[in-house]
Every structure is written in C-alpha cells, then in structure tokens.
Ligand code: 5GP
C-alpha cells in the first residue's frame with residue numbers, strides 16, 4: 189500500500205499540497221483519503237460516499253455531512269437523469285419561442301446554485317445568467333417566513349426570454365414574487381423552473397412551467413437546499429434526523 193511518506197510533497201504554511209502527478213499514489217494511501225490540503229492535525233476520515241450515517245467517531249473534528257441524514261429521497265443518479273431530460277425539454281421550448289433579445293436564466297440564491305450549474309450544461313443555447321436573492325427560510329427556519337427580494341434583480345430583462353430557476357416550490361411566494369417583479373421589466377416571456385415541488389395545495393396551485401420532481405411534504409436538504417446554511421453540498425436530496433434540527 190502506498191504511503192504518504194513515500195511521496196515528495198510541498199509543505200506551505202502547515203498545509204501539505206500534493207503534486208498532481210502523485211494524486212493516484214496518494215489516493216491509495218490509508219491516511220489521506222480526505223482532502224489533499226487539510227492540515228495534518230485536522231484531517232478527517234469522512235468517507236466519500238453517498239451513504240447515510242457514516243461519520244467516523246474517531247475523527248471528531250469534521251463531522252460527515254451524511255451523518256445527519258435520516259433518509260435519502262432522491263439519489264444523485266436520479267437527479268442527474270431528470271436534469272438531463274429537463275434540459276432537453278427547456279432547450280426545445282426556447283428554440284420554438286422565436287426571436288428575442290436573448291435568454292436569461294435567473295437562479296434564486298442560494299438554494300438553486302447546484303441545480304442551475306448542472307442544468308445549464310444541458311442547455312446548448314446562447315444564454316446569460318443573472319442571479320436573484322430571495323430570503324424565505326432564514327437561519328434555522330423549517331417553514332417559510334415570507335419571501336423578500338434581497339438586493340437588486342437583474343435589470344436588463346426587457347425583451348428577453350427569462351427563466352426563473354428555484355430549488356423548491358413550497359408556498360409559491362418566491363416564484364410569484366419574482367415573476368411579478370420580472371414582468372414589470374416587460375420581458376419577451378417569463379417561465380419558471382423548480383427542481384422539487386411539495387404536494388401542498390399552495391405549491392400545486394402555483395403555475396410552474398418545469399418541475400423536476402414532486403416530493404412528499406417534508407423539509408428536505410441537499411443538492412443546494414440547506415438547513416442553517418449546511419447540507420447544500422450533499423449530492424442527493426434527503427431528510428434530516430430530528431436530532432439534527
Ligand atoms: P416558497 O416561497 O415556495 O414557500 O419556498 C421557496 C423557498 O423556500 C425555496 O427556495 C427554499 O429556499 C425554501 N424551502 C421551501 N421548502 C424547503 C425545504 O423543504 N427545504 C429547504 N431546505 N428549503 C425549503
């Protein structure tokens with residue numbers, strides 16, 4: 189088994205940086221399976237899998253993001269497959285819409301960052317991205333506190349085909365608020381797209397052009413969705429253990 193001591197490396201201010209050509213050999217080493225630039229004293233043995241509850245208690249410094257998850261609702265593979273299909277559908281619709289002064293995607297920060305990053309790579313069209321920030325579940329809230337636009341919307345939407353992209357449709361306030369504010373700029377069209385939709389009456393009665401998945405009425409995290417700004421980096425969508433909230 190390869191060992192870190194066999195590898196020449198560069199040490200800068202307490203960090204060990206692996207030369208890229210040696211990544212293969214280091215990756216096989218027992219002790220350094222986590223990040224390559226974590227200081228030795230803080231290295232954790234968080235397993236890089238989508239498994240649930242795999243924190244290693246002997247490494248208390250960096251708890252695994254997976255360990256607070258009670259169940260996985262949508263796997264990374266299911267999400268990837270659905271987003272590819274959504275991309276094909278949206279691209280086809282935009283091509284049929286006809287001329288405009290351009291296409292602008294308006295992802296809602298911060299929950300839709302991972303979704304939009306994956307979706308745009310399935311949209312082989314010339315387009316722009318202009319973010320919007322809406323606050324509705326601040327901090328440790330697990331129910332909507334009302335939607336408010338924070339800061340400025342993209343200001344150049346007149347005559348353009350606009351698609352608002354959000355992570356999840358729940359009360360519908362975010363989507364309605366943004367649609368109204370964007371329509372005031374007289375775009376050529378406004379469409380809305382969410383990765384997830386809850387089964388509540390409000391969510392189902394809010395018009396939305398593209399929906400990735402209809403999910404049960406549970407507070408979900410992962411794939412961009414947070415609780416107290418954590419868990420966005422989970423590659424899947426899941427439900428937290430009650431003790432984690
Ligand atoms: P709405 O305005 O439709 O009530 O909610 C939309 C926003 O609320 C989403 O962009 C998201 O930030 C937040 N939200 C709604 N449901 C959930 C949920 O189950 N989990 C998380 N993490 N955020 C949610």
Ligand code: MG
Pocket residue numbers: 296297298299300322354355
């Ligand atoms: Mg949001």
